[in-house]
Amino acid sequence: MGALSLRQGLHLAAILGLLGAAAFPLYWMFVTSLTPSAELFADRARLLPTLSEAAAYREVFRTIPVATWLINSAIVATGTTVLSIALAILPAYALSRFRFRGKGVFGFALFATQMLPEAMLVVPLYGIFAQISLLDSLTGLILANTAFTVPVITWILKGAIDGIPIEVEEAARIDGCSRIDIVLAVVVPLVAPTLAAASVIAFFHGWNEYVFAQTLVSSEALRTASVGLAGFVGELSTPVHSVMAVSVIYTLPAVIFYLFVQRYVVSGMTAGSVKG
Amino acid sequence: MADERLHGSAWTPYLFMAPAAAYLLFFQGYPLIEELYLSFTSTSLLSPRDHTWVGLDNYRDLLATSDFHHVLWITALYTAACVVLSIGLGLLAALLLDESFPGRAIARTLVTIPWAAPPVAVALVYIWMYNAQYGIFSRTLRALGIASGTENWLDDPSLALPAILLTTVWQIFPFASVVILAALQGVSKEQREAAVIDGADRLSVFAAVVWPTIRPTVALLALFITIWSLRRFDLIWLMTQGGPIGATNTLVIELYRQAFVYRDLGRAAAVGMIGLGTALATTLVYFRYTQRAERARGND
Amino acid sequence: MAAIELVHITKSFGPKTVIQDISLDVQDGEFLVLLGPSGCGKSTLLRMLAGLETVSGGEIRLGGRRIDQLPPSDRDMAFVFQSYALYPHMTVRRNITFPLIMRRFRWWFHIPLLGGLGKRRIEKLPEVSDRVDRTAKILGLTDMLDSHPRTLSGGQRQRVALGRAMVREPEVFLMDEPLSNLDAKLRTTMRAEITKLHREVGGTFVYVTHDQVEAMTMGTRIALMRDGVVQQYGTPREFYQNPTNTYVARFIGTPPMNLIHATAGNGALQVGQTRLAAPTHLAAVTAGSDRPVLLGLRPNAIEPVGQGGAEILAGRITLVEHVGADTILGVRLDGAVTAHDDEGAPSSDVMVTVPGYSLLALGDTVGLRTTLDDAVLFSPETGQRL
Numbered sequence: 019m020g021a022l023s024l025r026q027g028l029h030l031a032a033i034l035g036l037l038g039a040a041a042f043p044l045y046w047m048f049v050t051s052l053t054p055s056a057e058l059f060a061d062r063a064r065l066l067p068t069l070s071e072a073a074a075y076r077e078v079f080r081t082i083p084v085a086t087w088l089i090n091s092a093i094v095a096t097g098t099t100v101l102s103i104a105l106a107i108l109p110a111y112a113l114s115r116f117r118f119r120g121k122g123v124f125g126f127a128l129f130a131t132q133m134l135p136e137a138m139l140v141v142p143l144y145g146i147f148a149q150i151s152l153l154d155s156l157t158g159l160i161l162a163n164t165a166f167t168v169p170v171i172t173w174i175l176k177g178a179i180d181g182i183p184i185e186v187e188e189a190a191r192i193d194g195c196s197r198i199d200i201v202l203a204v205v206v207p208l209v210a211p212t213l214a215a216a217s218v219i220a221f222f223h224g225w226n227e228y229v230f231a232q233t234l235v236s237s238e239a240l241r242t243a244s245v246g247l248a249g250f251v252g253e254l255s256t257p258v259h260s261v262m263a264v265s266v267i268y269t270l271p272a273v274i275f276y277l278f279v280q281r282y283v284v285s286g287m288t289a290g291s292v293k294g
Numbered sequence: 295m296a297d298e299r300l301h302g303s304a305w306t307p308y309l310f311m312a313p314a315a316a317y318l319l320f321f322q323g324y325p326l327i328e329e330l331y332l333s334f335t336s337t338s339l340l341s342p343r344d345h346t347w348v349g350l351d352n353y354r355d356l357l358a359t360s361d362f363h364h365v366l367w368i369t370a371l372y373t374a375a376c377v378v379l380s381i382g383l384g385l386l387a388a389l390l391l392d393e394s395f396p397g398r399a400i401a402r403t404l405v406t407i408p409w410a411a412p413p414v415a416v417a418l419v420y421i422w423m424y425n426a427q428y429g430i431f432s433r434t435l436r437a438l439g440i441a442s443g444t445e446n447w448l449d450d451p452s453l454a455l456p457a458i459l460l461t462t463v464w465q466i467f468p469f470a471s472v473v474i475l476a477a478l479q480g481v482s483k484e485q486r487e488a489a490v491i492d493g494a495d496r497l498s499v500f501a502a503v504v505w506p507t508i509r510p511t512v513a514l515l516a517l518f519i520t521i522w523s524l525r526r527f528d529l530i531w532l533m534t535q536g537g538p539i540g541a542t543n544t545l546v547i548e549l550y551r552q553a554f555v556y557r558d559l560g561r562a563a564a565v566g567m568i569g570l571g572t573a574l575a576t577t578l579v580y581f582r583y584t585q586r587a588e589r590a591r592g593n594d
Numbered sequence: 595m596a597a598i599e600l601v602h603i604t605k606s607f608g609p610k611t612v613i614q615d616i617s618l619d620v621q622d623g624e625f626l627v628l629l630g631p632s633g634c635g636k637s638t639l640l641r642m643l644a645g646l647e648t649v650s651g652g653e654i655r656l657g658g659r660r661i662d663q664l665p666p667s668d669r670d671m672a673f674v675f676q677s678y679a680l681y682p683h684m685t686v687r688r689n690i691t692f693p694l695i696m697r698r699f700r701w702w703f704h705i706p707l708l709g710g711l712g713k714r715r716i717e718k719l720p721e722v723s724d725r726v727d728r729t730a731k732i733l734g735l736t737d738m739l740d741s742h743p744r745t746l747s748g749g750q751r752q753r754v755a756l757g758r759a760m761v762r763e764p765e766v767f768l769m770d771e772p773l774s775n776l777d778a779k780l781r782t783t784m785r786a787e788i789t790k791l792h793r794e795v796g797g798t799f800v801y802v803t804h805d806q807v808e809a810m811t812m813g814t815r816i817a818l819m820r821d822g823v824v825q826q827y828g829t830p831r832e833f834y835q836n837p838t839n840t841y842v843a844r845f846i847g848t849p850p851m852n853l854i855h856a857t858a859g860n861g862a863l864q865v866g867q868t869r870l871a872a873p874t875h876l877a878a879v880t881a882g883s884d885r886p887v888l889l890g891l892r893p894n895a896i897e898p899v900g901q902g903g904a905e906i907l908a909g910r911i912t913l914v915e916h917v918g919a920d921t922i923l924g925v926r927l928d929g930a931v932t933a934h935d936d937e938g939a940p941s942s943d944v945m946v947t948v949p950g951y952s953l954l955a956l957g958d959t960v961g962l963r964t965t966l967d968d969a970v971l972f973s974p975e976t977g978q979r980l
Contacts, residue, residue, distance in 0.1 A: 026395070029390065029393065029395065030395060032390055033390055033391070033395065033401055036387055036390060036401075036405060037401060037404050037405060039464070040404065040405050040406075040407060040408050040464075040468065041404065041407065043408070043411075043416065043419050043420065043423065043464065044407065044408075044411060044419075046419060046422075046423060046430060047415070047419040050419070050422060058428060059427075059428055105313060105314045105317055106314065108310040108311070108313065108314065109310060109311050109314040109315070111310060112306075112307050112310035112311050116306070116307035116310070117307075118307035118308065121307075124311060124315065127318075129577075130574070130577075131318065131322055132521055133521050133524070133525070133570060133573035133574065133577070134322060134326065134525075134570070135524070135525040135527060135546045135549070135566070135569065136525075136527065137527050137546050137549050137550045137553075137566075138326075138329055138546075138549060138563075138566035138569070138570070139322065139325040139326065139329065141329070141332075141339075141342070141553055141559055141562070141563075142324070142325035142326075142328040142329055142332070143321070143325050145328070145342060146324070146325065161321065162321065164317070164321075165317065165318060165321035165322050166322075168314055168317065168318060169318070172314065197306060222410070225412060226412040226413055226414070226528075228413070228414055228527075228528045228532075229527060229528070243412075243414075244412060244414040244528075247414045247415060247418060248414050248417075248418075248532055250418065251417070251418065251421065251532050251533075258422060261418060261422075262418070262419065262422070265415040265418050265419060266415075268412060268414070268415050269411050269412060269415045272410055272411065272412055273407060273410045273411065275410075276406075276407070276409075276410035277403065277407075277410075280403055280406065280410075482677070482679065484675045484676075484677050484679035485679045485680075485681065487646050487666075487673070487675070487679065488673065488675060488679040488680075488681075488758075489681075489692075490646075490665075490666050490667065491644060491645075491646075491666045491667060491671070491672070491673045492667065492692050492693040492696050492758070492762075493667035493693060493696035493697055493699070494667075494692075494696050495699070497704050498696065498699070498703075498704070501704070502681055502684075502692070503681065506681075506682070506683040
């Protein structure tokens with residue numbers, strides 16, 4: 019190991035600072051969840067977690083319906099993922115391979131939907147859902163969320179399909195496959211990494227989503243974790259460390275899931291969507 | 295093109311687009327049209343079926359109120375600051391992560407974790423961190439001898455927006471750094487070396503070689519961040535609800551307030567339309583700018 | 595202008611040593627060609643000269659001054675990249691002016707708008723713009739000064755890259771396979787232009803290529819490298835007439851020198867059934883008892899004749915290629931093998947160049963008369979010249 023130059027040392031210090039800033043709030047979330055109330059409000063803050071307080075988590079599960087919330091969030095996230103991908107594959111293929119009237123318009127419309135805030139559509143959607151009895155159902159949430167993820171996923175998948183040589187499809191055609199067969203059996207497997215990236219994006223959207231989950235669903239049994247957690251804002255009876263514990267329980271699956279698939283997300287998104 | 299070589303029918307493209315198109319039209323298109331309609335009416339949340347047509351009154355009233363001007367101002371400020379800070383930090387992070395050092399792969403992954411955290415959870419931990427007496431920020435300042443106010447940062451009109459910005463930028467800059475890092479890979483090593491041999495210092499190499507190459511990507515990134523900022527709801531609503539005294543009241547927050555606090559759905563819809571118009575205008579400006587930049591740099 | 599000295603240069607990337615121990619002296623005004631196959635280390639050596647790679651061991655001196663610790667911009671050397679590495683977002687004029695601006699750089703040039711004005715002012719200075727215009731004129735770029743690189747052809751971009759190097763009036767020009775990206779016809783034209791440039795400008799050129807034709811036509815001296823070791827360093831003529839080993843012999847020349855297994859002894863060379871009297875310059879080497887050698891004969895030192903006769907080799911024609919003014923014949927020798935296969939497997943085909951259009955056809959049996967005046971002998975084990 020040679021000696022580090024001053025420049026290298028500064029560089030490493032900057033990197034560590036960067037990582038520290040990125041990790042700190044989540045770390046703090048974890049530390050706070052394990053700090054007993056007395057210490058939280060003491061004069062000196064506790065900087066390192068006491069693992070002996072892990073029992074606090076068990077307490078949280080006992081007093082707060084976290085498990086229910088997580089299951090609901092998981093259902094919504096999974097449903098959104100499956101439905102989004104199912105809906106996005108064909109348009110992605112069409113936009114990539116076909117030339118047809120209205121293609122530019124549709125492409126732009128897809129992009130334009132990115133500008134719609136959920137808060138704006140929630141009121142009309144409430145009315146529509148009320149009429150078709152989709153209120154207060156996880157299915158309704160899935161349907162609402164999917165509308166917001168389909169455009170992005172279509173865009174990313176289109177980018178990936180662009181990268182597949184047409185010869186592969188021609189070979190399948192010569193073998194007698196119909197177009198749909200070609201899409202499902204040939205093209206889809208070839209864009210698997212991008213599908214993984216798309217799943218992550220859709221899953222996260224469903225897991226993180228707040229506005230619809232808050233407005234379109236009212237019964238406690240169907241509450242998602244985002245809404246449950248948000249309920250603690252301004253509420254004074256639940257101890258801070260319990261709130262943080264719920265936060266950790268809600269954040270951990272997302273972060274772990276992300277760490278597993280992140281290499282696909284990065285390549286999938288930067289290859290397809292952000293071209294210079 | 296593809297379809298000619300594969301001999302499909304002329305209807306195939308439309309068949310492929312139909313399910314998704316229908317879906318989006320129903321779940322986004324139709325609500326959007328309804329919002330447009332609502333914006334021309336006076337409707338209360340309590341009786342959402344009763345619409346009274348008022349034409350452009352909602353818009354006129356909004357644009358006349360100084361409160362709404364303040365909303366526009368806050369939105370502009372928030373958006374501009376988000377773009378500049380996220381891209382600035384993202385660029386810095388990308389440059390730092392571009393050089394090789396031990397553990398680079400891990401560092402690149404770790405720096406993106408804020409992006410993976412759910413906004414609701416982020417909001418909650420930051421609320422706690424911004425607490426005046428027990429939050430870690432105040433404690434640190436006190437330990438350093440700098441007096442901090444007695445209010446929670448989020449309740450202080452002059453600190454609330456910076457606090458929200460800090461939280462937002464913390465979440466977005468990893469995405470910016472990933473995108474810029476990818477763009478940096480496209481910078482030609484030989485061009486860099488040529489500049490070094492020509493006597494350029496590091497900053498000049500950046501200006502002459504690196505920046506021109508990544509500029510289109512950064513522009514696109516700026517567009518995305520702008521549009522997201524105009525949409526951002528969860529973080530701001532949970533942390534400040536647009537307060538204190540409208541210090542963090544962006545267009546989306548105002549929309550929500552009009553609908554659910556003031557119960558004026560017509561007014562809310564008008565706010566929404568104005569927000570949408572702003573986003574569309576920004577996109578058009580962006581495309582006009584990139585077209586012109588492409589042409590200026592010489593035709594291909 | 596000064597001379598370059600490479601003193602015991604070594605270069606390693608981690609555990610892998612790519613340059614073993616190279617010492618070369620380059621005279622002032624030389625056109626030195628670093629020649630070799632991919633991976634031999636020639637580009638690495640060039641980049642070390644430029645300062646783009648660090649030197650693991652040894653010294654580099656320019657005009658007596660040690661420069662291997664200096665940053666690239668302080669070495670007074672210009673570099674022309676294989677891909678030209680032009681700045682795509684600047685005009686041709688700005689590309690060429692760039693090094694001159696950097697030389698006159700002030701700290702406030704970094705400020706976005708102000709800096710731009712400062713740089714433009716430098717561009718307009720008479721001594722700067724005159725030099726740029728002169729350089730552009732020499733290279734025929736005057737009409738393109740306000741265009742962007744992406745509108746130019748490959749050859750034009752090449753010249754802009756040359757212009758950017760020339761405008762600095764450096765002591766040394768370094769070129770890394772600058773012609774590799776051009777098509778064959780353009781390459782021939784540019785070869786002549788670069789040689790002309792060297793004559794006019796008079797600096798020391800160090801030129802890297804894998805093409806032995808470029809080396810032989812452009813260089814005043816060639817250093818042939820293989821796996822980080824210099825095989826031979828000398829003039830093109832020395833390379834052609836006195837290759838130091840079989841690798842050099844087979845690298846230079848189209849077709850390259852033939853290497854025929856033979857036995858040398860008692861003042862003669864035995865090739866298969868044929869006994870050839872040793873020429874005077876090889877008398878010493880062929881004296882003494884018989885031992886195996888490799889006989890190096892250029893394709894034009896062999897001519898096809900009628901069969902039979904003393905000192906005539908016998909063979910059968912396996913290849914006929916009519917290349918313009920000459921014909922290249924491949925002849926399979928009876929009873930003798932050549933050492934032409936790079937993998938060491940014995941082959942039997944000797945290449946013969948015949949002026950004019952030969953009427954010989956595939957399968958014909960011929961006799962071959964050899965002229966041994968320029969023959970060279972090599973050791974079959976070491977490949978070194980005897």
